[in-house]
Amino acid sequence: MRQAPAATSTIVALADTELDTSAATHVVSSVDHPELTTRMSGHGVRGMWPLFLGLGLLMIGNGLNGAVIGVRSVDEGFTLVVTGVIMAGYFAGFLIAPSAVVRMISSVGHIRVFAGLASMASTVVLVHSLSVNAPTWVLMRFIFGFCFAGLYIVIESWLNELSTPQNRGRTLAVYMIVSMGGLGLGQMLITLADPSTFRLFVLSSVLVSIALVPVTLAGNITAPAVRLPEKVPARELARVVPTGVIGSFMSGAATGVVFALSAVFATAAGLSIERTAFFLLAPMVGGVVMQWPVGKLSDRFLRRNVIFGVSVAAAVVCALGIVVPNESSLMLLVMFGIGGALFPLYSLVVSYTLDWTAVEKTVGASGTLVRLNGAGALCGPLLTAPLMAWLSPVLFFWTMGAFFSVIVAFISYRMVFREAIPKEREVPYVPFPARATSGAFKLVSAPVKVTRRVGKTVSTQRHTHRSADDRFDTRGHHANGRDAASETES
Numbered sequence: 001m002r003q004a005p006a007a008t009s010t011i012v013a014l015a016d017t018e019l020d021t022s023a024a025t026h027v028v029s030s031v032d033h034p035e036l037t038t039r040m041s042g043h044g045v046r047g048m049w050p051l052f053l054g055l056g057l058l059m060i061g062n063g064l065n066g067a068v069i070g071v072r073s074v075d076e077g078f079t080l081v082v083t084g085v086i087m088a089g090y091f092a093g094f095l096i097a098p099s100a101v102v103r104m105i106s107s108v109g110h111i112r113v114f115a116g117l118a119s120m121a122s123t124v125v126l127v128h129s130l131s132v133n134a135p136t137w138v139l140m141r142f143i144f145g146f147c148f149a150g151l152y153i154v155i156e157s158w159l160n161e162l163s164t165p166q167n168r169g170r171t172l173a174v175y176m177i178v179s180m181g182g183l184g185l186g187q188m189l190i191t192l193a194d195p196s197t198f199r200l201f202v203l204s205s206v207l208v209s210i211a212l213v214p215v216t217l218a219g220n221i222t223a224p225a226v227r228l229p230e231k232v233p234a235r236e237l238a239r240v241v242p243t244g245v246i247g248s249f250m251s252g253a254a255t256g257v258v259f260a261l262s263a264v265f266a267t268a269a270g271l272s273i274e275r276t277a278f279f280l281l282a283p284m285v286g287g288v289v290m291q292w293p294v295g296k297l298s299d300r301f302l303r304r305n306v307i308f309g310v311s312v313a314a315a316v317v318c319a320l321g322i323v324v325p326n327e328s329s330l331m332l333l334v335m336f337g338i339g340g341a342l343f344p345l346y347s348l349v350v351s352y353t354l355d356w357t358a359v360e361k362t363v364g365a366s367g368t369l370v371r372l373n374g375a376g377a378l379c380g381p382l383l384t385a386p387l388m389a390w391l392s393p394v395l396f397f398w399t400m401g402a403f404f405s406v407i408v409a410f411i412s413y414r415m416v417f418r419e420a421i422p423k424e425r426e427v428p429y430v431p432f433p434a435r436a437t438s439g440a441f442k443l444v445s446a447p448v449k450v451t452r453r454v455g456k457t458v459s460t461q462r463h464t465h466r467s468a469d470d471r472f473d474t475r476g477h478h479a480n481g482r483d484a485a486s487e488t489e490s
Contacts, residue, residue: 048158048159048162048171048174049214050214050215050217051155051158051159051162051214051215052174052175052178053211053214054155054211054212054213054214054215055155055175055178055179055182055211056178056181056182057182057207057208057210057211057214058118058121058148058151058182058207058208058211059178059179059180059181059182059183059185059186060182060183060185060186060189060207061121061122061125061186061204061205061206061207061208061211062148062182062183062186062204062208063182063183063184063185063186063187063189063280064186064187064189064190064200064203064204064207065125065128065144065186065201065204066087066090066186066187066259066260066263067186067187067189067190067263067276067277067280068128068190068195068200068201068204069086069087069128069137069141069263070083070087070260070261070262070263070264070266070267071190071195071263071264071266071267071273071276072128072195072196073086073087073137073264074264074267074268075195075196075267076132078134079389080264080268080385080386080388080389080393081385081386081389082134083261083264083385084260084261084264084381084382084384084385084386084388085134085138085382085385086134086137086138086141087141087259087260087261087264087381087385088141088256088260088378088381088382089137089138089139089140089141089142089144089145090141090142090144090145090148090259090260091145091256091260091374091377091378091381092142092145092378093141093142093143093144093145093146093147093148093149094145094146094148094149094374094377095149095371095374095375095378096146097145097146097147097149097150097153098149098153098367100146100150101113101117101149101150101153101154102153104116104150105153105154105157110154110157110158111215111216113150113154114151114154114155114212114215114216115212115216117147117148117150117151117154118147118151118208118209118211118212119209119212120143120147121143121144121147121148121151121208122205122206122208122209123205124140124143124144124147125140125144125201125204125205125208126201126202126205127140128140128201129198129201129202155215156175159171159175172430172431172432172433173431175433176288176291176431176432176433177288179433179434180284180287180288180343180433180434181284181288183284184280184281184284184285185281186204186207187263187277187280187281187284188277188278188280188281189203189277190263190273190276190277190280191273191274191277195273231364231367231368232361232364232365232367232368233368234368234371234372237353237365237368237369240356240357241352241353241355241356241357242410242414243304243307243349243352243410243411243414244349244350244352244353244356244369245372246406246407246410247307247345247346247348247349247352247407248346248349248350248353248369248372248373248376249372249373249375249376250376250403250404250406250407251342251345251346251349251373251376251403251407252346252372252373252374252375252376252377252380253376253377253379253380253383253403254314254342254376254380254400254403254404255342255343255346255373255376255377255380255434256376256377256378256379256380256381257380257381257384257396257399257400257403258283258338258339258342258400259377260377260380260381261381261384261385261388261396262279262280262283262335262396263276263280264385264388265388265393265396266279266280268388268393269326269393270326271326271327275327278332279331279332279335282332282333282335282336282339283335283336283338283339283340283342283343284339285336285339286335286336286337286338286339286340286341286343287339287340287342287343287344287434288343289340290339290340290341290343290344291343291344291347291431292431294306294310294344294347294348294429295344295347295429295431296429297309298348298351298429299426299428299429301423302420302421302423302426303348303351303352303355303421303426303429304352304411304414304415304420304421305415305420306348307345307348307349307352307407307411308408308411308412308415310341310344310345310348311341311345311404311405311407311408311411312404312408313337313341314337314338314341314342314345314400314401314404315401315404315405315408317334317337317338317341318338318397318398318400318401318404319397319401320334320337321334321335321338321394321396321397322394322397322398322401338400341404343434344431345407346373346432346434347429347430347431347432348429349369350366350369350430350432351426351427351428351429351430351432353365353369354427354430355421355425355426355427356421376403380399380403383399384396384399384400387399
């Protein structure tokens with residue numbers, strides 16, 4: 001900011017006011033501000049194709065690896081309890097990775113971290129075929145989850161650096177489609193060879209290794225600095241928005257069951273490899289297809305009511321899964337419905353939490369949500385797999401239905417005893433990708449420079465991208481003068 005010292009307080013006061021249409025204040029165009037021109041015209045979504053291509057290859061390899069391990073675990077005679085621990089190892093590695101990966105990036109840089117983690121992930125996939133025993137597989141899944149959490153952090157930080165306020169929404173949408181579509185496509189590749197051989201492990205390893213090529217050879221990508229967001233304790237978040245805490249954990253538990261045990265259930269139920277592939281693909285397709293219809297409902301009706309309705313629908317679909325014969329084609333519709341409710345439900349919970357969170361704590365709260373969701377994803381398979389072993393594989397649907405029912409019961413209580421947030425205070429729906437890290441939140445909440453001219457003086461300050469909804473100003477205050485941080489859902 002450049003002005004005489006005596007005018008500093010006046011300029012700051014004017015810059016802190018709401019953007020208006022008066023002649024005294026206006027947003028400076030890219031012609032007026034060369035730095036803004038460079039920032040906004042440097043890269044569009046099409047310029048991010050090396051990152052999206054690398055992400056797509058990683059997710060295809062990830063989806064194939066998870067599907068093969070799920071099927072192969074049953075074929076190798078591992079108990080369902082042991083298989084649940086193996087599959088949960090991925091989420092344990094995912095949970096502990098962020099702080100370690102950020103330190104690695106600070107020490108050696110993005111490219112080296114990405115190359116190292118992708119190489120390690122490719123290697124551990126091959127170890128599955130060399131040492132077929134439960135302890136090795138648990139360890140390899142743990143390392144694989146750690147590596148992929150780090151790879152997500154690197155890619156998300158780059159996407160944030162290359163994005164502009166104009167294309168952040170499109171960037172997040174493409175990120176979600178590529179990640180979930182890649183997972184689904186990878187699971188379909190299980191039909192290319194016999195899962196009992198080493199070939200599918202090799203193919204998964206190759207896909208992960210090839211992901212290095214577009215990312216490391218993209219010369220037009222500048223590696224940004226990466227910092228962990230300021231932590232918001234889970235207890236504080238539970239005090240401010242308990243529905244977000246319950247919803248994030250329970251939807252994470254259901255997500256963990258879908259990702260970890262779908263192939264296990266399909267194999268235990270006697271489905272063919274071809275039908276298993278479609279069984280695994282269906283929830284991914286449902287998640288992508290239903291994000292936008294659910295988002296439209298969320299932006300039109302009270303979000304808490306939409307979360308309640310989607311949770312009820314998810315529980316009902318799980319109940320149908322209990323009674324529909326495994327060999328019936330209706331089972332694919334059941335899995336489509338589960339994915340179509342589950343993945344948008346997490347996005348709804350994210351958006352609902354942002355409704356109640358002060359602007360300056362958005363990214364920190366997002367990190368807490370990701371950890372809660374990851375903890376749920378770890379607990380879900382560890383709880384469900386023993387029940388499937390001791391009672392019946394159909395507990396795959398029973399436990400997911402129970403997780404959704406907890407959300408239904410909790411929101412039912414809230415609807416009776418607590419007022420909903422006014423519709424005009426809700427932020428726009430955020431189609432948030434499953435299993436993304438807190439870095440993806442910055443695509444919708446990261447601060448950007450907003451430059452204004454007061455007379456002949458140019459003033460620059462930082463706003464959040466979602467400040468356009470006029471709910472909060474840059475200091476976290478409500479538009480009507482109340483402190484947003486002091487308002488809680490409780």
